[in-house]
Amino acid sequence: MWRKEVQASLMRGGTSRGVFLLDEKLPAGNRDELFVKLMGSPDPLQVDGLGGGFSSTSKVMLVRKGTKSGADVDYLFGQVYVDKAKVDYSGNCGNLTSAVGPFAVDEGLVKPPRSDTPHDFDVKLFNINTKKHIISTFKVQDGKTHYSGRNDVEGVPETGALVEYRILDPAGTAASSLSSSDAIIEPSLKVDLGADAVDVSVVDVSSVYAFVPPEAIGISGTELPTMINVNENILERAERLRHAIRLKLGSRLLTGEETEDSPFALRLVVVSEMKSYADWFGRTINVTDADVMVRAFSMGRMHHAVPFTAALCIAAAAKIPGTIVNRVARQTEREEIRIAHPKGIARASAKVKVVRGKPIVEYVKGRRTARLLMRGTAYVEG
16 A cells, blocks of 8 residues: 655636646656546545546646746646546636636746736637647736635636636647638538438537537437436437447547547537527526527536637637527527526527638637636645
C-alpha cells in the first residue's frame, strides 16, 4: 500500500464540479491512476473519493503557467469514468473552463493589478485537449477572484463569480482530417439503425457533437433525465446510434491512434423545436422562452442540464445552413441562442460568417459562474 498527499481545490464551474490541481505540485507516478483514485472510481457512488457519481461531478483539471502556447495559463481536462478505472482526455469541459481563470488567479499563476474595488480582468487560456485559445473575463479585487455578487445560471442553486469566456477559432477540435477552421464534419448524414435511417448532423465546434431528432431514439424531447436514465432500452438505442455515427464517419473523426470507442470524443444531442415542458424543478418552460430544445447525452447517460461545450456548438450549428439545429431553431440571426434543457435555459453565442459557401466560425462565447468550494490536501491510497 502507498499513500500520496495531493494539494487540490474543489471548484464548481457552471453546472459541473471538479478537482483542480497544479501541474507543478502533482505527485510523481502514474497520472491516470492518481486521478482515478482521487475520484473514487470505479464505483457508482465514488464513495472512496471526491467524485459525485455522475459524469458532471467526476472531472479533473490540471493547470499550469502558460508555456509555449503564448497564453497565461495552459490546462488539461480529464473526464474520469465513474464505472471504470479510466480517464478520457479527448475533449474539453465547457462548464469547468469557467473556473480555470479564477483558479489560476487564486493560486498566483496570474497576478492581476491590486485594486480596492472589483474590476474586470482577462486571463488568456490554452486548452491542451483541443488546442484552442480562450479569453476568460471575470472580476478581481485585491489580487484575488471576486466571488461575491448575485450572479447565477440555470441548474445551479447558488451564485458565484460571473465568468464570460470566448473560444477563438473554435472549430476543428478533434477531427484528424479537418483544418482548424472546419466546423462541419457532416451537415446531413444518413445513419442506419436497424430498419430505420436516422438523419444526423455532426458539427465540430468547441467539441464534436452529433445532433439527432428525438424520434431517432424514441423520445419526445421533453423528458427529464430521471425518466430516461432508468430506461435501458432508450439508453442502449442512444449509445448504438452514437457508435454507428462514429463508425460511419470513419477517418473524418478517428485519429488512427484510438483503440477504443470514446464516448467523450463524439457526444449525442437530441435537438427539436421548442415545446412547453416542466423542467427538473417543476417550473413551466414556455414555447417562447427559448429558441431550441435539447436533451444531451454524456458518458452513456442523459445529462442533467447541458454540457456547455454542447451549448456553444449548438449556438454555432444554429447559424450553419443545412444542419438539423439550423432547421429547428428560431431567431438564428442573433449571436445569442437560448437553449432549453432539463434544468432551465442556457445561453450561448456564436459569430459565423459564410465565405464562398463555407461557414467560418470566428468565435463562440458564453457566461457561466464559478465558485471555490474547498482547498486543501487530498489523500490517495493504492
